[in-house]
Amino acid sequence: MMRFLSLSVAVLLLAGSARGQFVRTEVTLPDIPPYKTLMCDFHTHTVFSDGNVWPTVRVDEAWSQGYDAIAVTDHIEYQPHREYIPIQYNASYEIARPRGEREGLIVIRGCEVTRVMPPGHLNAIFIEDASLIQTKRIGEMFAHDHRRGDYLDSIDHHHQDYLLALEEAVRQHGFVFWNHPGWAPQAKDGIKLWDVHRELIAKGWIRGIEVANHAEWYPEAFQWCLDYHLALLGNSDVHETEQIYERKARIARRPATLVFARERSEAGIREALDSARTAVWFNDMVLGPEKLLRPLAAAAIAVTGPFFVDGEGTRYYSVRNATDLPLTLTDTASGEQLDLLPRSSVVTKAAKEVKARSFSVKNFLVGPSDTLAVRLPFD
Amino acid sequence: MMRFLSLSVAVLLLAGSARGQFVRTEVTLPDIPPYKTLMCDFHTHTVFSDGNVWPTVRVDEAWSQGYDAIAVTDHIEYQPHREYIPIQYNASYEIARPRGEREGLIVIRGCEVTRVMPPGHLNAIFIEDASLIQTKRIGEMFAHDHRRGDYLDSIDHHHQDYLLALEEAVRQHGFVFWNHPGWAPQAKDGIKLWDVHRELIAKGWIRGIEVANHAEWYPEAFQWCLDYHLALLGNSDVHETEQIYERKARIARRPATLVFARERSEAGIREALDSARTAVWFNDMVLGPEKLLRPLAAAAIAVTGPFFVDGEGTRYYSVRNATDLPLTLTDTASGEQLDLLPRSSVVTKAAKEVKARSFSVKNFLVGPSDTLAVRLPFD
């Protein structure tokens, strides 16, 4: 705070000012050749459903935070602002897309299919027309006012038409995933995989699950993704401005889906999702399949040295993390911890005869309770 | 950044999380009895004109930043989102007001009357119905699409109907002030007070001027306020989210109008504006009339001591600023500088015989080029 005051009085007395340019903070992530590592958020809202920002804000925020892609996924059955804003299912995408094109941010068309549990909330992205996925019957149900929350219970379980909606989404070649499976209002008795989900997964209609959403993550969902070879998603579900969102959630960074794509393009992202080649960055954790997290960690860490050898032949090395991902390593044998904060390095030693050391990367989870094991050369 | 990583691995592995509560950061400002010092922003936009946030966001942002009051002042002649959002002149206030009531933030109804120069842009606040201030003729002129900027030159100077608009605003007991008088697109040949403004001021139809707007401040406007006994206004003119706004403007805090009110209420603010009892907080500067800034500074600064006397009788004192306003004092005699950063103190000395010292408060301007003089007791 103090530093903002460092402007000299000379400056204070200058009148006028050029308005500053909008700047993107780049996030350095390690690529996994032949894949590029892209940072994505596939779950966002705008004023066209229950969000509170114009669609361009979603683009500007994501662009300035270093994202590669977002999907705008307004609810198609829930529009609390409709007294002021007539319902238009594709408007948020149509407004956001051109902004993204001019900023270099990939914007993906999507919508949120909003049902009671099961199946709960589902995002369909890479769709062609959200208005066709919205089913008339649900639309009618919400023609009168509902307060948020109430509407969740007002749908007759036995006559849900979500299958029609998903069928249409799939017909449009959409990619559908299950949102926040452990969200308290829909998982009062705990998170669980319903038969409905198993069926949808078996049909290929659900192809991913949010393992992290907002300020939560769901270990069970992580396991389901591994079991059924589904894409892990980590999304913000942001409704407010990013600043209010982070302030309320007490987090420094919204959850992100890391996508390992052959190219930085909409098609590249789609191919990676279809191949379940994703991981989740949630606060200080990275969650994903071992075959992806191992090369990711390897690409992030560089051991250099030895730059010093003491009298007993102990060699001193630098272990550096050149990326924005944190990595917390614990030596499997000695318990020594290496805190590889973003863009930092630490010093560690290797005894005379040691050629390599084994570590557990405590914040890289390859299963709900399994940390990544890596072996680093010290030679 | 490092510190965000201090969560232990034990925490990382905990699933789930309670979503945090929304918190207001209180700003400590010194009161000037019998007046309370209120922090206000009388110039903000929403999706109902050319802003990009839902009106509740304006309330949430201001509340969380410690503001006491805002006015929502959407343009009544410029609605670039009207393809998606039907024009409703009072909607932003009607949506923002209830949110403000529940958060304890005063929300004032306003609108921006948008004309070429002169008179340029004018805000009317404390109005009753913005739709009546909007004049049909201008409405028609903008019935077809104009890109922002172009429309400024498209109005026939000789047939402007701004007088009708202001007459209606005044009829509604509105308080009208002139926005960003030195804004480059409307002040290409430099800032100046037009005859039009002199007439409006003489009639009491313009009762304040923005001395600071966004990342700019206007020394000439400061002088005009002093000359004509007008309220000094410092407003954000925020269109985007606060975060994007501050990031683009490269400022740590949007401009604020400090209102010295008999009570924290809409009526209290109005009475203070009518009495021109305001100052402007712009970055590290405070601008205002001497009779207001002197007690403001006096209320912020506390000299305590002496807590030590050296061998030559020199006494050591603490000079403390318990507020969030910065104060930079320079001793008129010795040139010693006391940097009273927010909520901080410094040590200074007084020679044996000294009973008081005179300072210039470098960042408190009581005129375009005059700093506040204060005398502090050292006894």
Next chain:
Amino acid sequence: MMRFLSLSVAVLLLAGSARGQFVRTEVTLPDIPPYKTLMCDFHTHTVFSDGNVWPTVRVDEAWSQGYDAIAVTDHIEYQPHREYIPIQYNASYEIARPRGEREGLIVIRGCEVTRVMPPGHLNAIFIEDASLIQTKRIGEMFAHDHRRGDYLDSIDHHHQDYLLALEEAVRQHGFVFWNHPGWAPQAKDGIKLWDVHRELIAKGWIRGIEVANHAEWYPEAFQWCLDYHLALLGNSDVHETEQIYERKARIARRPATLVFARERSEAGIREALDSARTAVWFNDMVLGPEKLLRPLAAAAIAVTGPFFVDGEGTRYYSVRNATDLPLTLTDTASGEQLDLLPRSSVVTKAAKEVKARSFSVKNFLVGPSDTLAVRLPFD
């Protein structure tokens, strides 16, 4: 980071610069009348033992962080720099004291009596002459070089002379407390209260225990303090610079002892310590006896309102924390959480008939596993 770049090019091209003044960041703590709440650190080191800063640095750092008092407590049996700096037991105090006098920071003479467990390390403060507490025999033992750590085990348990040292400390009217009772190198089998400590407590020779030290706190020690009516101490044990200390410990603020004193003076602090009128501020926690923490919390929290009443008679209130202590309240009945961050407020409601609400202050511990209960008026 971005904001540091906001200096205009005009500034960049200015040559020269006035060097800034040293500023103290004030920490706002609630007083408990008739007591003043003082922030103190009774355990610090300098180059005169195994610390790495000149004694004035200890004063400057503490002063600039808003402390009221520190003790300099260099080891009297361990001087790893003695090859360069001849051993002088009182030097750190003699150098620090005058600096403190001129900054308004109270500096207390102390020393650390360093033994194997039991009794482990003990600080004697408010002493008259550290050189008399240092006992010759131990001095001889360390006349030759020992690496830190080794020396801990090199002392014959059966012939320790710590009683001589403590006897002298007490003769000098010193106040003796037990340092970091759970420090791993001396508590390999877990923290425990030895008979030695019980005897010293019974004799009044140990009158306080560090419940927090560096990045650790010790619940058991908290209980011992309550059981034996001892002063709770929270100290930094800082050896490096504060910046390196905090960076290594991954903490935002070193532990502090909150002293509730009749006056802000050395005598005032001593009287409070003798009366065990202290609490510990450790990261986001405050630890202390209920009779002290209850008025402390009460003095920090202000409920104002109602500022709004809805249609059902529900009243809206602001709950404000004007201090730098965080308070996390949970409503005992509803579970609602109020995060009273430093200098912030939140909004909460009270149903029509409610006159008061009961909360648990989650981060104010009045016992190792007991949180403070408070009742706040909503009327």
Next chain:
Amino acid sequence: MMRFLSLSVAVLLLAGSARGQFVRTEVTLPDIPPYKTLMCDFHTHTVFSDGNVWPTVRVDEAWSQGYDAIAVTDHIEYQPHREYIPIQYNASYEIARPRGEREGLIVIRGCEVTRVMPPGHLNAIFIEDASLIQTKRIGEMFAHDHRRGDYLDSIDHHHQDYLLALEEAVRQHGFVFWNHPGWAPQAKDGIKLWDVHRELIAKGWIRGIEVANHAEWYPEAFQWCLDYHLALLGNSDVHETEQIYERKARIARRPATLVFARERSEAGIREALDSARTAVWFNDMVLGPEKLLRPLAAAAIAVTGPFFVDGEGTRYYSVRNATDLPLTLTDTASGEQLDLLPRSSVVTKAAKEVKARSFSVKNFLVGPSDTLAVRLPFD
């Protein structure tokens, strides 16, 4: 601040904590092949002259801030702590060096030769033995106590023995540079190059000048470096802890000398200094010869795209700065400003026919009042 409170209560109640590891924040600087860009500070003090930290602190601080090398340059004629610390001219280096070896920070032996103006203060680095450079006669002069400041005027101008000192430094193959030539106490009538300096430069005894020191920079000295082909130096002259130093100076980062070396080694640095292959990083500015700053800027900036072409053939590009140096570009033709903050990017456009654009890098000075011109490809 808020975020530090994000620790859940679960964490708060955990007792104990592993003490964190010391982490180096890496600073990303662009290399200029075949040279590596090293960040160095050739002017630092410790308790062995008038500094206030143990020599290892100088190493730890620089290492943790991403430095490649420091010189420890204690005054050899001014030891205000000598009442407690016997004068030892080489002690600071001997203590710092082993620490540096184990951290991978290059530590260079140096001393400050301290005289009245002319020649003022001179640093000799890469020396063999500081005690031989200290001349006995000066030593005697300061055998009794002098307060800092007074001693500057107490030396007889006509009988200075600085030539003896420099002769010895040169005999030891030392590299000598002139410190803070515009330091107010020695440049009361303004900064100037004395005949003494011209002679020493001509003899090759002065081979560099501090163009930046602490919170100051000296445009005239920049020109002298260019005129006489001397190494530009930017050094901290830190005496206190880094934290207190930055807090007092109101700077975010101490001045650094950028050394363009064939290898990261003491010899590599020396060869670069001898070749005057250096630049200065001072706050947000970089100062240096055009032939060095041009490739430095080129290596920092990457133009990628176009990623979008609009209807008129205007192409959209990303301009990215992957380094920790800020670059502020202004388009020579249009005046458009690109604020390339550290590790960020901006979007800019190129009209259909444009193949390249010319910019002035406002914060890269290639002379006291000349900014670097660069041309970037847009094709």
